[in-house]
Ligand SMILES: [Fe+2]
């Protein structure tokens with residue numbers, strides 16, 4: 351996050367709120383960055399908008415790719431729908447990048463940023479939250495077995511009454 355603090359946004363019009371926290375630190379960190387970049391899109395000077403959008407596009411490609419990998423590797427059931435929503439957002443972002451490259455009006459680019467402020471809370475609350483829960487369930491449902499075994503073999507707590515222990 352070092353790069354994020356070198357130039358503070360002019361003002362906060364799309365603030366981070368802990369209501370966006372989903373309990374998966376890596377995802378939450380990515381979402382903080384997403385919110386920060388959308389805020390920048392809404393507040394940067396016109397002359398910096400296109401480069402800010404390029405940075406946002408780069409973040410978003412990685413953000414969505416990260417989630418796609420999690421969904422594929424854990425066989426998340428509604429992944430097609432979630433991936434489809436990501437693709438629709440990226441398509442709009444790429445279209446606006448191209449539009450600006452051809453000398454398009456920054457005001458139309460800002461419209462995309464405003465739409466993102468409407469899109470993100472619902473997406474996070476519904477699709478990303480479901481994914482975060484799914485991953486947490488997989489991690490806590492699978493990993494603790496290994497941890498518990500390690501604990502039992504190395505330091506058995508006296509009087510804990512482990513069933514099946516010799
Ligand atoms: Fe996300």
Ligand SMILES: [Fe+2]
Pocket residue numbers: 417432436473477478
């Ligand atoms: Fe997502």
